[in-house]
Amino acid sequence: MSEHNDPLKENQEEMPRRTESSDEQTKQQVNALLTRLQRIRRSHIPVPEYNYEQLRAEYEKQANSDVQKLQQETRLQRIQNLIAQADLNPDWLFEKMDHNDPVLGYAIQTAQSFISGFEHWEQNGGSCILIYGDYGSGKSTLAGAIAHELIAQRQKSVIFQQWASIIDRLFFAVIEDQDERNRYRRALEEVDLLIIDEIGANKTRMVESQSSFLGHLLRRRRNLSKSVILITNHNPASLHQAVGDFCFEAIKAFNPVDIHLTGPSRRPRIGNYGG
Numbered sequence: 410m411s412e413h414n415d416p417l418k419e420n421q422e423e424m425p426r427r428t429e430s431s432d433e434q435t436k437q438q439v440n441a442l443l444t445r446l447q448r449i450r451r452s453h454i455p456v457p458e459y460n461y462e463q464l465r466a467e468y469e470k471q472a473n474s475d476v477q478k479l480q481q482e483t484r485l486q487r488i489q490n491l492i493a494q495a496d497l498n499p500d501w502l503f504e505k506m507d508h509n510d511p512v513l514g515y516a517i518q519t520a521q522s523f524i525s526g527f528e529h530w531e532q533n534g535g536s537c538i539l540i541y542g543d544y545g546s547g548k549s550t551l552a553g554a555i556a557h558e559l560i561a562q563r564q565k566s567v568i569f570q571q572w573a574s575i576i577d578r579l580f581f582a583v584i585e586d587q588d589e590r591n592r593y594r595r596a597l598e599e600v601d602l603l604i605i606d607e608i609g610a611n612k613t614r615m616v617e618s619q620s621s622f623l624g625h626l627l628r629r630r631r632n633l634s635k636s637v638i639l640i641t642n643h644n645p646a647s648l649h650q651a652v653g654d655f656c657f658e659a660i661k662a663f664n665p666v667d668i669h670l671t672g673p674s675r676r677p678r679i680g681n682y683g684g
Contacts, residue, residue, distance in 0.1 A: 491560045495567040501553025507675075513547060516540075516668045520555050523666070527559060527636065531601075535636045537663030541644055545674030548640045552604050555638065565601040572608045576619055598629045604638040609651035611642075617653070624656035631662055644669075 503520075507513055523538055530536035538555075540548045552569070559565040575597070577583045584590045597603060608623075609615050615623075630637055639660065641648055645667065649657045 487564055495556055495569050497553050497556055501550050503554045512671055516551055519668055524558050530636055531634050535631055535634045537665035538638045539665045539667045540640045542670035545676040546670035547675045552638045567602045568600045569604040571606045602636050606640040608641040609643055615652050620653045620656045624659040627659035
């Protein structure tokens with residue numbers, strides 16, 4: 410093999426040249442920096458004095474501000490996600506209710522007490538509100554206002570569902586995938602607050618399989634110390650008849666607070682018709 414074609418030898422000859430070039434560049438950079446420092450000293454340009462403790466305090470203040478901002482953004486995003494998950498009407502708010510209405514005034518006070526004691530009941534078997542009254546009396550609005558408040562103040566998870574929707578999903582294969590149905594069932598059991606609307610609507614007697622499921626669901630939530638709000642057009646006596654003994658006993662186990670919303674419909678009129 411000829412010497413001028415030996416790549417190893419060529420690399421060995423090249424390495425010293427590269428090292429010499431790199432050393433020369435470093436030397437030039439250092440000299441340039443020294444020259445700049447000498448110029449600064451000769452020009453008597455004042456160099457600011459830094460207090461370490463002051464700098465540390467300013468840094469921590471800025472860091473804390475950034476953390477608080479991030480926490481606030483995260484909290485707002487969680488609230489938005491919880492509201493979307495709960496599927497709440499945005500108008501279901503306490504401030505949009507008539508506080509001068511004597512019936513609603515008592516209902517709102519009771520609801521606020523429920524909210525104040527929510528964490529207590531999470532450790533003591535859960536709580537239950539039974540809201541009943543005629544159509545348009547404000548039952549769903551009151552329950553929705555409670556949900557909005559718990560989400561905004563305490564970031565609690567909520568599911569607000571009509572009873573018929575729950576039945577359709579679990580009994581009539583609206584959710585076709587069995588695993589998804591199981592996840593939905595667990596969500597009903599484990600969500601912080603479950604609100605079931607229109608229980609036994611227009612029915613004097615619930616189908617036994619459905620009343621049995623509701624009874625088991627309520628017992629499961631009671632065991633997990635998870636609270637519920639039940640909304641119905643039935644008074645307690647007719648609700649007992651509609652859901653049967655097994656389910657009604659599960660409701661009674663919560664020692665529920667009952668709110669009876671009376672009076673005419675509180676929904677807006679249609680034209681001049683006030684019916």
